[in-house]
Amino acid sequence: MTGPDALAQDRRGGEMVAGANFGGRRWSWKNLSALVRLVKLGISYPQLRSTLFFIDRNADVVIAPGAKVTIGRELRIMRDVTIRVGGELVLGDRVFFNRGCNLNVLRRVVIGSDSLIGEMVSIHDDDHAIGAEFDGTPMGERPMIVSDVVIGSNVWIGSHCTIVRGVHIGDGAVIGANSVVTRDVEPRTVVAGAPARLLRRI
Template sequence: MNMDDFIEFCKQGNPITGEDKELHGLLIQNSYEAIRITTQLNTSSHSREEIVDIFSELTGNKVDPSFMCFPPFHTDFGKNITFGKNVFLNTGCSFQDRGGIRIGDGSMIGMNVAIATLNHGLDLETRNTTFPSPVVIGKNVWIGSNATILPGVTIGDNSVVAAGAVVTKDVPENTVVAGVPAKFMKEIK
Protein backbone atom coordinates (compact mmCIF):
# COMPACT_ATOMS: atom_id res chain seq x y z
CA MET A 1 0.00 0.00 0.00
CA ASN A 2 1.37 3.43 -0.88
CA MET A 3 0.89 6.57 1.25
CA ASP A 4 -2.02 7.93 -0.83
CA ASP A 5 -3.86 4.60 -0.47
CA PHE A 6 -3.12 4.59 3.27
CA ILE A 7 -4.49 8.12 3.74
CA GLU A 8 -7.66 7.13 1.86
CA PHE A 9 -7.87 3.96 4.02
CA CYS A 10 -7.79 6.19 7.11
CA LYS A 11 -10.33 8.66 5.71
CA GLN A 12 -12.71 5.72 5.22
CA GLY A 13 -12.65 5.17 9.01
CA ASN A 14 -10.82 1.86 9.18
CA PRO A 15 -9.32 0.69 12.51
CA ILE A 16 -5.61 -0.07 12.78
CA THR A 17 -4.14 -2.73 15.03
CA GLY A 18 -0.66 -2.58 16.51
CA GLU A 19 0.00 -6.00 14.97
CA ASP A 20 -0.49 -4.78 11.40
CA LYS A 21 3.13 -3.86 10.70
CA GLU A 22 2.51 -2.43 7.22
CA LEU A 23 -0.27 -0.07 8.31
CA HIS A 24 1.50 0.79 11.54
CA GLY A 25 4.65 1.65 9.57
CA LEU A 26 2.70 3.93 7.21
CA LEU A 27 0.99 5.55 10.19
CA ILE A 28 4.34 6.32 11.83
CA GLN A 29 5.72 7.67 8.54
CA ASN A 30 2.70 9.97 8.13
CA SER A 31 2.93 11.08 11.76
CA TYR A 32 6.58 12.03 11.37
CA GLU A 33 5.64 14.09 8.30
CA ALA A 34 2.96 15.90 10.36
CA ILE A 35 5.53 16.52 13.10
CA ARG A 36 7.98 17.91 10.52
CA ILE A 37 5.39 20.33 9.15
CA THR A 38 4.08 21.45 12.56
CA THR A 39 7.64 21.92 13.82
CA GLN A 40 8.20 24.30 10.91
CA LEU A 41 4.97 26.10 11.84
CA ASN A 42 5.73 26.27 15.55
CA THR A 43 9.43 27.23 15.63
CA SER A 44 9.54 30.44 13.63
CA SER A 45 7.41 33.45 12.77
CA HIS A 46 5.14 33.31 9.70
CA SER A 47 2.79 35.63 7.88
CA ARG A 48 -0.88 34.71 7.70
CA GLU A 49 -0.38 33.69 4.07
CA GLU A 50 2.53 31.42 5.02
CA ILE A 51 0.43 29.80 7.75
CA VAL A 52 -2.33 29.11 5.20
CA ASP A 53 0.30 27.50 2.92
CA ILE A 54 1.68 25.39 5.79
CA PHE A 55 -1.81 24.15 6.71
CA SER A 56 -2.48 23.38 3.04
CA GLU A 57 0.64 21.21 3.01
CA LEU A 58 -0.27 19.62 6.35
CA THR A 59 -3.81 18.70 5.34
CA GLY A 60 -3.11 17.94 1.68
CA ASN A 61 -6.00 20.28 0.77
CA LYS A 62 -6.13 23.93 -0.24
CA VAL A 63 -6.95 25.93 2.90
CA ASP A 64 -8.97 29.10 2.31
CA PRO A 65 -6.98 32.37 2.63
CA SER A 66 -9.43 33.52 5.34
CA PHE A 67 -8.11 30.81 7.71
CA MET A 68 -6.18 32.04 10.73
CA CYS A 69 -4.11 30.20 13.33
CA PHE A 70 -1.96 31.45 16.20
CA PRO A 71 0.70 28.75 16.70
CA PRO A 72 1.69 26.51 18.25
CA PHE A 73 -0.56 23.86 16.76
CA HIS A 74 -0.10 20.10 17.07
CA THR A 75 -1.50 17.10 15.24
CA ASP A 76 -0.51 13.46 14.93
CA PHE A 77 -1.82 12.88 11.39
CA GLY A 78 -2.78 16.09 9.57
CA LYS A 79 -4.30 14.59 6.44
CA ASN A 80 -7.87 14.26 7.73
CA ILE A 81 -8.69 17.85 8.73
CA THR A 82 -11.03 20.06 6.69
CA PHE A 83 -11.44 23.76 7.41
CA GLY A 84 -14.24 25.98 6.15
CA LYS A 85 -13.85 29.69 5.48
CA ASN A 86 -13.03 32.20 8.24
CA VAL A 87 -11.97 29.52 10.73
CA PHE A 88 -9.80 30.68 13.63
CA LEU A 89 -7.57 28.47 15.80
CA ASN A 90 -6.06 30.10 18.87
CA THR A 91 -2.71 29.12 20.33
CA GLY A 92 -1.99 25.64 21.66
CA CYS A 93 -4.65 23.58 19.88
CA SER A 94 -4.00 19.85 19.58
CA PHE A 95 -5.87 17.71 17.04
CA GLN A 96 -5.81 13.91 16.81
CA ASP A 97 -7.33 13.84 13.34
CA ARG A 98 -6.86 10.37 11.84
CA GLY A 99 -10.59 9.74 12.39
CA GLY A 100 -11.48 13.01 10.66
CA ILE A 101 -12.10 16.57 11.84
CA ARG A 102 -14.36 18.91 9.86
CA ILE A 103 -14.69 22.53 11.01
CA GLY A 104 -17.38 24.70 9.43
CA ASP A 105 -17.27 28.29 8.22
CA GLY A 106 -16.82 31.00 10.83
CA SER A 107 -15.94 28.70 13.73
CA MET A 108 -13.56 29.82 16.46
CA ILE A 109 -11.46 27.35 18.43
CA GLY A 110 -10.04 28.68 21.72
CA MET A 111 -6.62 28.26 23.29
CA ASN A 112 -5.46 24.74 24.17
CA VAL A 113 -8.52 22.99 22.72
CA ALA A 114 -8.00 19.25 22.20
CA ILE A 115 -9.98 17.32 19.60
CA ALA A 116 -9.68 13.53 19.61
CA THR A 117 -10.99 11.18 16.93
CA LEU A 118 -9.56 7.83 18.07
CA ASN A 119 -10.39 5.40 20.79
CA HIS A 120 -8.81 2.11 21.84
CA GLY A 121 -10.71 -1.10 22.38
CA LEU A 122 -11.70 -1.71 25.99
CA ASP A 123 -11.11 -5.47 25.95
CA LEU A 124 -7.52 -6.65 26.19
CA GLU A 125 -7.83 -8.32 22.76
CA THR A 126 -8.54 -4.94 21.11
CA ARG A 127 -6.69 -2.61 23.48
CA ASN A 128 -3.95 -1.78 20.96
CA THR A 129 -6.42 -1.27 18.10
CA THR A 130 -7.43 2.31 17.36
CA PHE A 131 -11.01 2.87 16.25
CA PRO A 132 -11.68 6.19 14.46
CA SER A 133 -14.81 8.31 14.86
CA PRO A 134 -15.00 11.70 13.14
CA VAL A 135 -15.64 15.02 14.87
CA VAL A 136 -17.83 17.49 13.00
CA ILE A 137 -17.96 21.12 14.11
CA GLY A 138 -20.70 23.13 12.42
CA LYS A 139 -20.71 26.70 11.21
CA ASN A 140 -20.16 29.65 13.57
CA VAL A 141 -19.30 27.43 16.53
CA TRP A 142 -17.28 28.88 19.41
CA ILE A 143 -15.25 26.40 21.46
CA GLY A 144 -13.80 27.95 24.62
CA SER A 145 -10.25 27.54 25.89
CA ASN A 146 -9.13 24.18 27.29
CA ALA A 147 -12.23 22.33 26.05
CA THR A 148 -11.87 18.71 24.95
CA ILE A 149 -13.98 17.24 22.15
CA LEU A 150 -14.11 13.44 22.16
CA PRO A 151 -14.42 11.02 19.21
CA GLY A 152 -17.66 10.85 17.27
CA VAL A 153 -19.07 14.18 18.47
CA THR A 154 -20.99 16.57 16.23
CA ILE A 155 -21.39 20.18 17.38
CA GLY A 156 -24.31 21.92 15.69
CA ASP A 157 -24.22 25.29 13.96
CA ASN A 158 -23.99 28.44 16.12
CA SER A 159 -23.35 26.51 19.35
CA VAL A 160 -20.96 27.44 22.15
CA VAL A 161 -18.81 25.04 24.17
CA ALA A 162 -17.73 26.66 27.45
CA ALA A 163 -14.10 26.83 28.49
CA GLY A 164 -12.87 23.61 30.09
CA ALA A 165 -15.84 21.52 28.96
CA VAL A 166 -15.41 17.87 28.00
CA VAL A 167 -17.82 17.13 25.17
CA THR A 168 -18.76 13.45 25.11
CA LYS A 169 -22.06 13.67 23.18
CA ASP A 170 -23.48 15.59 20.23
CA VAL A 171 -24.38 19.23 20.82
CA PRO A 172 -27.54 20.48 19.07
CA GLU A 173 -27.37 23.69 17.06
CA ASN A 174 -27.90 27.03 18.84
CA THR A 175 -26.96 25.55 22.23
CA VAL A 176 -24.54 26.39 25.04
CA VAL A 177 -22.93 23.43 26.83
CA ALA A 178 -20.56 23.46 29.81
CA GLY A 179 -19.04 21.14 32.40
CA VAL A 180 -17.41 17.74 32.70
CA PRO A 181 -19.06 16.01 31.00
CA ALA A 182 -20.60 18.87 29.02
CA LYS A 183 -24.30 19.39 29.65
CA PHE A 184 -26.97 21.66 28.18
CA MET A 185 -26.93 25.14 29.75
CA LYS A 186 -29.20 27.19 27.51
CA GLU A 187 -30.48 27.78 24.04
CA ILE A 188 -29.11 30.62 21.91
CA LYS A 189 -31.86 32.67 20.28
Protein backbone atom coordinates in the same frame (compact mmCIF):
# COMPACT_ATOMS: atom_id res chain seq x y z
CA MET B 1 -2.32 28.45 -3.77
CA THR B 2 -4.15 31.57 -4.77
CA GLY B 3 -5.61 34.77 -3.36
CA PRO B 4 -3.00 36.87 -1.51
CA ASP B 5 -5.81 39.05 -0.18
CA ALA B 6 -7.01 36.08 1.90
CA LEU B 7 -4.02 36.25 4.23
CA ALA B 8 -5.45 37.39 7.57
CA GLN B 9 -3.93 40.38 9.31
CA ASP B 10 -2.46 39.77 12.75
CA ARG B 11 -4.86 41.17 15.34
CA ARG B 12 -2.02 42.84 17.25
CA GLY B 13 -0.74 44.68 14.20
CA GLY B 14 2.99 45.27 13.86
CA GLU B 15 5.50 47.30 11.91
CA MET B 16 4.20 47.80 8.38
CA VAL B 17 6.26 47.11 5.28
CA ALA B 18 6.59 50.31 3.28
CA GLY B 19 4.70 50.10 0.01
CA ALA B 20 3.54 46.50 0.47
CA ASN B 21 -0.13 46.33 -0.41
CA PHE B 22 -1.92 43.22 -1.65
CA GLY B 23 -5.64 43.23 -2.31
CA GLY B 24 -5.99 46.47 -0.31
CA ARG B 25 -4.21 45.07 2.77
CA ARG B 26 -0.80 46.13 4.03
CA TRP B 27 1.34 43.34 5.39
CA SER B 28 3.31 43.40 8.63
CA TRP B 29 6.69 41.74 8.99
CA LYS B 30 4.97 39.04 11.03
CA ASN B 31 2.59 38.25 8.18
CA LEU B 32 5.45 38.10 5.71
CA SER B 33 7.17 35.59 8.01
CA ALA B 34 3.90 33.65 8.10
CA LEU B 35 3.86 33.65 4.30
CA VAL B 36 7.31 32.05 4.23
CA ARG B 37 6.10 29.35 6.62
CA LEU B 38 3.04 28.81 4.44
CA VAL B 39 5.08 28.46 1.26
CA LYS B 40 7.32 25.88 2.96
CA LEU B 41 4.20 24.01 4.09
CA GLY B 42 2.83 23.99 0.55
CA ILE B 43 6.11 22.66 -0.83
CA SER B 44 6.26 19.93 1.81
CA TYR B 45 2.64 18.88 1.33
CA PRO B 46 1.45 19.31 -2.27
CA GLN B 47 -1.84 17.60 -1.38
CA LEU B 48 -2.78 20.69 0.65
CA ARG B 49 -5.62 22.55 -1.08
CA SER B 50 -6.10 26.08 0.19
CA THR B 51 -5.92 29.79 -0.40
CA LEU B 52 -3.32 31.73 1.56
CA PHE B 53 -3.76 31.66 5.32
CA PHE B 54 -2.00 32.87 8.46
CA ILE B 55 0.23 30.42 10.34
CA ASP B 56 2.11 31.72 13.38
CA ARG B 57 5.53 30.74 14.65
CA ASN B 58 5.99 27.39 16.38
CA ALA B 59 2.81 26.04 14.81
CA ASP B 60 3.41 22.45 13.70
CA VAL B 61 1.42 20.93 10.83
CA VAL B 62 2.14 17.38 9.63
CA ILE B 63 0.18 15.80 6.78
CA ALA B 64 0.74 12.10 6.11
CA PRO B 65 1.11 10.70 2.59
CA GLY B 66 -2.34 10.00 1.18
CA ALA B 67 -4.09 12.37 3.59
CA LYS B 68 -6.47 15.00 2.22
CA VAL B 69 -6.68 18.58 3.49
CA THR B 70 -9.12 21.21 2.21
CA ILE B 71 -8.94 24.72 3.67
CA GLY B 72 -11.27 27.66 3.09
CA ARG B 73 -10.42 31.35 3.06
CA GLU B 74 -8.65 33.24 5.86
CA LEU B 75 -7.73 30.37 8.15
CA ARG B 76 -5.71 31.55 11.17
CA ILE B 77 -3.41 29.20 13.07
CA MET B 78 -1.76 30.82 16.07
CA ARG B 79 1.50 29.81 17.69
CA ASP B 80 2.10 26.44 19.36
CA VAL B 81 -0.81 24.81 17.52
CA THR B 82 -0.21 21.16 16.57
CA ILE B 83 -2.11 19.59 13.66
CA ARG B 84 -1.60 15.98 12.58
CA VAL B 85 -3.56 14.70 9.59
CA GLY B 86 -3.59 11.08 8.52
CA GLY B 87 -7.12 11.08 7.11
CA GLU B 88 -9.28 13.93 5.80
CA LEU B 89 -9.44 17.44 7.25
CA VAL B 90 -11.95 19.98 5.96
CA LEU B 91 -11.88 23.56 7.29
CA GLY B 92 -14.37 26.21 6.22
CA ASP B 93 -13.77 29.93 5.76
CA ARG B 94 -12.35 32.07 8.58
CA VAL B 95 -11.71 29.23 11.02
CA PHE B 96 -9.51 30.38 13.92
CA PHE B 97 -7.25 28.18 16.09
CA ASN B 98 -5.93 29.99 19.15
CA ARG B 99 -2.65 29.20 20.86
CA GLY B 100 -1.75 25.68 21.89
CA CYS B 101 -4.58 23.78 20.18
CA ASN B 102 -4.09 20.12 19.29
CA LEU B 103 -5.93 18.60 16.32
CA ASN B 104 -5.43 14.94 15.46
CA VAL B 105 -7.13 13.48 12.38
CA LEU B 106 -6.87 9.77 11.64
CA ARG B 107 -10.20 9.46 9.82
CA ARG B 108 -12.17 12.69 9.20
CA VAL B 109 -12.65 16.05 10.93
CA VAL B 110 -14.81 18.85 9.53
CA ILE B 111 -14.95 22.37 11.02
CA GLY B 112 -17.42 24.82 9.51
CA SER B 113 -16.92 28.45 8.55
CA ASP B 114 -16.48 31.19 11.18
CA SER B 115 -15.81 28.76 14.02
CA LEU B 116 -13.48 29.87 16.80
CA ILE B 117 -11.32 27.33 18.65
CA GLY B 118 -10.02 28.66 21.98
CA GLU B 119 -6.63 28.20 23.60
CA MET B 120 -5.41 24.68 24.38
CA VAL B 121 -8.42 22.92 22.84
CA SER B 122 -7.91 19.25 21.94
CA ILE B 123 -9.86 17.66 19.07
CA HIS B 124 -9.31 13.97 18.27
CA ASP B 125 -11.23 11.60 16.03
CA ASP B 126 -9.49 8.62 17.62
CA ASP B 127 -8.85 6.94 20.95
CA HIS B 128 -7.34 3.73 22.28
CA ALA B 129 -9.43 0.59 22.44
CA ILE B 130 -10.51 -0.38 25.94
CA GLY B 131 -12.37 -3.39 27.33
CA ALA B 132 -11.84 -6.77 28.92
CA GLU B 133 -10.61 -8.26 25.64
CA PHE B 134 -7.58 -5.99 25.82
CA ASP B 135 -6.59 -6.83 29.39
CA GLY B 136 -2.88 -7.49 29.53
CA THR B 137 -2.20 -5.52 26.34
CA PRO B 138 -0.21 -2.33 26.95
CA MET B 139 -2.29 0.75 26.15
CA GLY B 140 0.19 1.93 23.55
CA GLU B 141 -0.09 -1.36 21.64
CA ARG B 142 -3.89 -1.46 21.45
CA PRO B 143 -5.66 -0.62 18.19
CA MET B 144 -7.05 2.85 17.64
CA ILE B 145 -10.80 3.34 17.29
CA VAL B 146 -11.78 6.18 14.97
CA SER B 147 -15.01 8.01 14.09
CA ASP B 148 -15.73 11.33 12.41
CA VAL B 149 -15.83 14.66 14.27
CA VAL B 150 -18.04 17.32 12.70
CA ILE B 151 -18.11 20.87 14.07
CA GLY B 152 -20.65 23.17 12.45
CA SER B 153 -20.40 26.78 11.36
CA ASN B 154 -20.16 29.76 13.73
CA VAL B 155 -19.28 27.54 16.71
CA TRP B 156 -17.31 28.91 19.67
CA ILE B 157 -15.26 26.39 21.64
CA GLY B 158 -13.87 27.87 24.84
CA SER B 159 -10.34 27.34 26.10
CA HIS B 160 -9.04 24.01 27.39
CA CYS B 161 -11.92 21.95 25.98
CA THR B 162 -11.62 18.37 24.77
CA ILE B 163 -13.68 17.13 21.83
CA VAL B 164 -13.67 13.33 21.58
CA ARG B 165 -14.22 11.07 18.59
CA GLY B 166 -17.66 10.73 17.05
CA VAL B 167 -18.98 14.08 18.30
CA HIS B 168 -21.11 16.32 16.08
CA ILE B 169 -21.52 19.96 17.18
CA GLY B 170 -24.35 21.91 15.56
CA ASP B 171 -24.17 25.36 13.98
CA GLY B 172 -23.99 28.30 16.37
CA ALA B 173 -23.25 26.21 19.47
CA VAL B 174 -21.09 27.48 22.33
CA ILE B 175 -18.87 25.13 24.38
CA GLY B 176 -17.89 26.49 27.79
CA ALA B 177 -14.24 26.54 28.84
CA ASN B 178 -12.72 23.35 30.30
CA SER B 179 -15.53 21.17 28.96
CA VAL B 180 -15.19 17.57 27.81
CA VAL B 181 -17.60 16.97 24.93
CA THR B 182 -18.52 13.29 24.75
CA ARG B 183 -21.84 13.47 22.91
CA ASP B 184 -23.50 15.45 20.14
CA VAL B 185 -24.33 19.12 20.76
CA GLU B 186 -27.49 20.60 19.27
CA PRO B 187 -27.34 23.76 17.15
CA ARG B 188 -27.62 27.11 18.97
CA THR B 189 -27.12 25.71 22.44
CA VAL B 190 -24.67 26.43 25.25
CA VAL B 191 -23.07 23.41 26.92
CA ALA B 192 -20.42 23.10 29.60
CA GLY B 193 -18.94 20.66 32.07
CA ALA B 194 -17.17 17.34 32.14
CA PRO B 195 -18.99 15.70 30.53
CA ALA B 196 -20.58 18.69 28.79
CA ARG B 197 -24.29 19.17 29.46
CA LEU B 198 -26.92 21.54 28.12
CA LEU B 199 -27.12 24.88 29.94
CA ARG B 200 -29.47 26.82 27.68
CA ARG B 201 -30.65 27.43 24.14
CA ILE B 202 -29.73 30.59 22.28
